[in-house]
Amino acid sequence: MNSEQLAEKLVLWIRDKVSAAGCKGAVLGLSGGVDSSVVAVLCHRAFPQSTLAVIMPCYSNKQDIEHARAVTEKFSITTRTVVLDAAFDALLKVLPDEEAAPDVSRLAKANIKARLRMLTLYYFANQLKYMVVGSSNRDELSMGYFTKYGDGGVDILPLGNLLKGQTKELAQFLGIPQAIINKPPSAGLWEGQTDEGELGLSYDELDRYLATGEAPAKLKKKLKSMIAASEHKRQLPPAADFPEEG
Numbered sequence: 570m571n572s573e574q575l576a577e578k579l580v581l582w583i584r585d586k587v588s589a590a591g592c593k594g595a596v597l598g599l600s601g602g603v604d605s606s607v608v609a610v611l612c613h614r615a616f617p618q619s620t621l622a623v624i625m626p627c628y629s630n631k632q633d634i635e636h637a638r639a640v641t642e643k644f645s646i647t648t649r650t651v652v653l654d655a656a657f658d659a660l661l662k663v664l665p666d667e668e669a670a671p672d673v674s675r676l677a678k679a680n681i682k683a684r685l686r687m688l689t690l691y692y693f694a695n696q697l698k699y700m701v702v703g704s705s706n707r708d709e710l711s712m713g714y715f716t717k718y719g720d721g722g723v724d725i726l727p728l729g730n731l732l733k734g735q736t737k738e739l740a741q742f743l744g745i746p747q748a749i750i751n752k753p754p755s756a757g758l759w760e761g762q763t764d765e766g767e768l769g770l771s772y773d774e775l776d777r778y779l780a781t782g783e784a785p786a787k788l789k790k791k792l793k794s795m796i797a798a799s800e801h802k803r804q805l806p807p808a809a810d811f812p813e814e815g
Contacts, residue, residue, distance in 0.1 A: 572742035576742060587725075594621070596699040597703070598690055604705070606749055613644055622641055623693060626654070628657070636746065708775045
């Protein structure tokens with residue numbers, strides 16, 4: 570399947586899923602990265618008059634905001650900007666600062682940003698009767714590289730079965746600005762944070778493993794461990810099962 574066919578298939582899939590849910594359109598968070606840019610353009614093709622891209626900076630990199638706006642301007646996508654700095658600060662002010670290792674504390678606070686964005690998207694979704702469309706790809710879902718009830722809190726995932734490399738190819742076809750395609754992928758959780766740095770491997774290595782099952786023994790062991798450890802993120806919360814009384 571070439572990129573044109575894939576784009577058409579995904580546009581129809583988005584339209585079908587949104588319509589089947591009785592919704593009127595799509596709302597998504599636009600980060601300035603390649604994945605959310607691709608999703609924004611696909612949603613706009615599916616619902617030209619009823620797609621909303623929400624830019625939600627929270628002490629974010631200015632370049633990411635500029636890239637997000639470049640996409641909405643190029644493709645004439647309706648946009649709202651909601652600055653979450655004050656909400657983030659207010660929440661940190663009332664939350665107790667538990668003793669934790671610095672890395673653990675930093676991640677706990679960074680995940681608040683993702684969850685504030687989820688709340689914001691569902692506010693718009695409820696107001697407009699839209700579906701929340703996520704931008705996680707197969708690599709991120711497989712590794713659990715998303716915030717539970719944050720960027721993982723969505724209604725549909727058009728890119729959920731696409732590898733990172735496939736998403737970048739689709740971005741090229743759709744005409745996403747080259748600067749966005751070329752820059753190091755980042756969730757923007759803190760200054761200098763990158764996906765590959767946090768994962769400890771490259772997307773090329775991960776793509777190859779997910780597509781073929783091939784990887785050096787040490788890396789394969791690491792990947793299997795990461796997949797197993799994040800399994801709970803890909804499942805609905807388990808409910809206790811009690812045997813019926815005889």
